[in-house]
Amino acid sequence: MDRADRPGRRALKVGVLLPTIEGGMARETPRWADLLAMARRAEALGLDSLWLVDHFFYQMPRRERQAGVWECWSLLAALAAVTSRVELGTLVLCAGFRNPALLAKAADTVEEISGGRLILGLGAGWNEYEYRAFGYPFDHRVSRFEEALTIIHGLLKHGAVDFAGRFSEARECELRPRGPRPGGPPILVGSSSPRMLGLTARYADGWNTFHTSPEVLATRRAAVDAACRAAGRDPATLERTAAVRVNLLGRAGSQGAATPPLGGPPEAIAAGLLAYAREGATHLQLIPDPSTLAGIEALAPVLELLDRAAP
Numbered sequence: 001m002d003r004a005d006r007p008g009r010r011a012l013k014v015g016v017l018l019p020t021i022e023g024g025m026a027r028e029t030p031r032w033a034d035l036l037a038m039a040r041r042a043e044a045l046g047l048d049s050l051w052l053v054d055h056f057f058y059q060m061p062r063r064e065r066q067a068g069v070w071e072c073w074s075l076l077a078a079l080a081a082v083t084s085r086v087e088l089g090t091l092v093l094c095a096g097f098r099n100p101a102l103l104a105k106a107a108d109t110v111e112e113i114s115g116g117r118l119i120l121g122l123g124a125g126w127n128e129y130e131y132r133a134f135g136y137p138f139d140h141r142v143s144r145f146e147e148a149l150t151i152i153h154g155l156l157k158h159g160a161v162d163f164a165g166r167f168s169e170a171r172e173c174e175l176r177p178r179g180p181r182p183g184g185p186p187i188l189v190g191s192s193s194p195r196m197l198g199l200t201a202r203y204a205d206g207w208n209t210f211h212t213s214p215e216v217l218a219t220r221r222a223a224v225d226a227a228c229r230a231a232g233r234d235p236a237t238l239e240r241t242a243a244v245r246v247n248l249l250g251r252a253g254s255q256g257a258a259t260p261p262l263g264g265p266p267e268a269i270a271a272g273l274l275a276y277a278r279e280g281a282t283h284l285q286l287i288p289d290p291s292t293l294a295g296i297e298a299l300a301p302v303l304e305l306l307d308r309a310a311p
Helices: 032-045 072-082 100-114 128-134 141-158 194-203 214-230 266-278 293-298 300-309
Strands: 013-017 049-052 087-090 118-123 160-164 169-174 187-190 206-210 239-247 283-289
Touching: 013 087, 032 049, 032 072, 032 293, 049 072, 049 283, 072 087, 072 100, 100 118, 100 141, 100 169, 118 141, 141 160, 141 169, 141 187, 141 194, 187 194, 194 214, 206 214, 214 239, 214 266, 239 266, 266 300, 283 293, 293 300
Parallel strands: 013 049, 013 283, 049 087, 087 118, 118 187, 187 206, 206 239, 239 283
Antiparallel strands: 160 169
């Protein structure tokens, strides 16, 4: 049953991470036709958002060679054109892979294509192999990220910036024309280190933590709150999001995982997701196993239970 007419009634938003990695779709490589079908079905079922990782290579478990990945921005623009309601997010875009002013320009263009549905997730990156393979510097990643975020924030939130730093510059730069939201898309930062949390508190609209339990989320939330207070910001003004692995269709759990995936019947999965809401999460990005059209379909009864639990 399609439930696209009922988003917004849940205790928290629920999105899904689409597969873009070689072998990431039940050991198959997703093609555009697969992603299109999954995106459209996710929207019809009432999921709130679609998310993409931003990598060139990714180290998959039990594989010696790093897997390739489809380019994030190209797919995001395509998804913006073929969907109409779901939010579209990057989990997270590596600021070190693109000129920051151009990145802001691309973000506002996807904003326009989507009609104001972009969530710009940003991070400093971590996989040195892909940096070296594509010729990007891996040194001073947080310092480079700080300069990039200064430029991106200035352009998206204010439409102009004049900045010259050690690693990046944008002199007398304006963002014109503008997308549908005057302040641009919300900026989300994914990290848990103290310095990155400080930047999150200063510049971001939201914060993300990846593959963590509700208990760990509560601990990290306290660190986020402290960073906000240190920056003179009300912690309640920063949205909290979390990426959560979910085993579906009777799939076995990940052995030895620090944070076991949610699994079991739909009732157990829905209860597990609501536990994140109780710890302050307002938006979840589900990482389904299997990451297939059938996996998306298996989320339908979970969404129905979340709708029933809504006030």
